[in-house]
Amino acid sequence: MVKVLNKEGIIILDVRTPGxxxxxxxxxxxxxxxxxxxFEKEVEKLxxxxxxxxxxxSGGRSKxxxxxxxxxxxxxxxxxxxxFNNWSAQGLPTK
Incomplete structure (x- = not known):
């Protein structure tokens, strides 16, 4: 998955709250x-x-x-x- 998300020409979208x-x-x-x-107005800019x-x-809101x-x-x-919970639990890169 990390290889996929490092490809050029894709968008990674985090739909969680600022907190x-x-x-x-x-x-x-x-x-x-x-x-x-x-949300809808901002997404339309992508x-x-x-x-x-x-x-x-965990996957509910993103679905x-x-x-x-x-x-x-x-x-x-x-x-x-x-x-993100699964991503970070696997020790994958975060910022």
């Missing part, structure tokens, strides 16, 4: 709070032609965000199973 992201993020991730009032890898803490983004015309979205 959660202050404890760490996947390097290179864009932060847009799924529960924030401007390039819909690029693959988007979405994560939250909802993935469904919302698909309805907005994003063609290639992926939910990172287990979210």
């Amino acid at each position: 959660e992201t202050s404890r760490g993020m996947i390097p290179g991730a864009v932060e847009i709070d799924f529960r924030g009032a401007n 390039d819909k032609s690029k693959p988007v890898y979405i994560y939250c803490a 909802s965000a993935q469904e919302k983004m698909s309805s907005l015309g994003f063609k290639e979205t992926y939910n990172l199973l287990g979210g």
